[in-house]
């Protein structure tokens with residue numbers, strides 16, 4: 001017996017735009033129809049003029065079962081992990097559970113001995129061991145090829161490469177991946193048909209990554225604004241950019257206390273996470289959010305795909321300003337503050353990452369798509385902060401949260 005649910009009287013953002021239809025029919029784990037007659041016997045949920053969105057995708061996280069659980073409470077139905085070590089063993093369990101977000105992961109990333117983010121091991125408690133446990137450091141192009149082969153054999157969905165000399169993150173003098181190793185890793189990823197995604201925080205790092213042929217930048221560079229040539233090079237390379245403005249904002253010393261104080265957020269997070277969210281990293285206080293906004297808009301105006309991602313990981317003071325789920329909503333708000341329209345910001349958390357990561361079954365509200373859905377009060381296509389006015393969430397057709 002399948003369960004059929006009809007969500008009626010909704011404004012529908014289908015991942016691209018607001019459409020004319022107002023009803024969505026869910027059958028089992030999939031969307032059966034958009035518009036049309038409500039099937040006899042269906043459970044009807046009247047959206048009351050609220051907005052139905054595809055489940056959100058956070059394109060930059062480091063996670064665990066608790067993080068995936070919190071993400072789902074905020075309507076983030078898929079997290080894309082950009083470094084982590086426990087994921088591959090948990091893949092089947094995560095895919096089949098209805099109380100956690102779904103996950104794709106790079107597994108561990110390419111970094112040289114002592115390179116980012118292994119420096120956190122020195123300053124961390126055991127919590128971080130979960131994230132950065134036993135670094136498989138990569139020193140040479142040959143090691144990069146072996147490493148990528150191993151990651152792919154273990155089930156990596158894409159390959160992450162760190163290009164980080166520490167200057168913008170409070171650890172100057174870090175050893176960064178060499179150009180030769182970077183290029184070898186990118187080429188090997190491509191040989192396997194996998195994307196190579198680079199961690200960069202500087203314009204110089206961005207140049208290296210793009211000239212090595214990466215498919216995406218996991219952060220926006222934030223030491224200065226890029227020259228027009230770099231923006232043009234990123235656009236012509238076809239690379240996407242995940243700005244992680246929430247992380248840049250925290251690095252610049254801005255806390256997310258206002259988000260943490262929002263009743264819609266408070267109700268969903270533990271005190272530990274709320275405390276962490278209320279802090280900031282403050283490792284690059286000379287950074288200016290307005291410069292980052294200008295960079296986002298220069299990239300957007302050049303036609304670069306912008307993806308919404310938070311870079312949330314664990315509730316530790318030096319990684320403060322972030323929380324699973326909540327920070328993706330915060331990121332949408334900052335993308336709009338930068339100048340994206342609310343609809344462009346919503347695309348950055350739905351159809352755009354789905355297309356870039358080959359997640360063909362999600363990121364859209366369309367017949368046949370996976371029923372990952374978020375129903376909110378209000379209209380986030382005109383007021384982005386309404387994404388937090390969550391009424392109901394469905395993961396693979398299962399209602400995992402309802403505020404009624």
Ligand SMILES: [Zn+2]
Nearest residue numbers: 060061082311
């Ligand atoms: Zn990260």
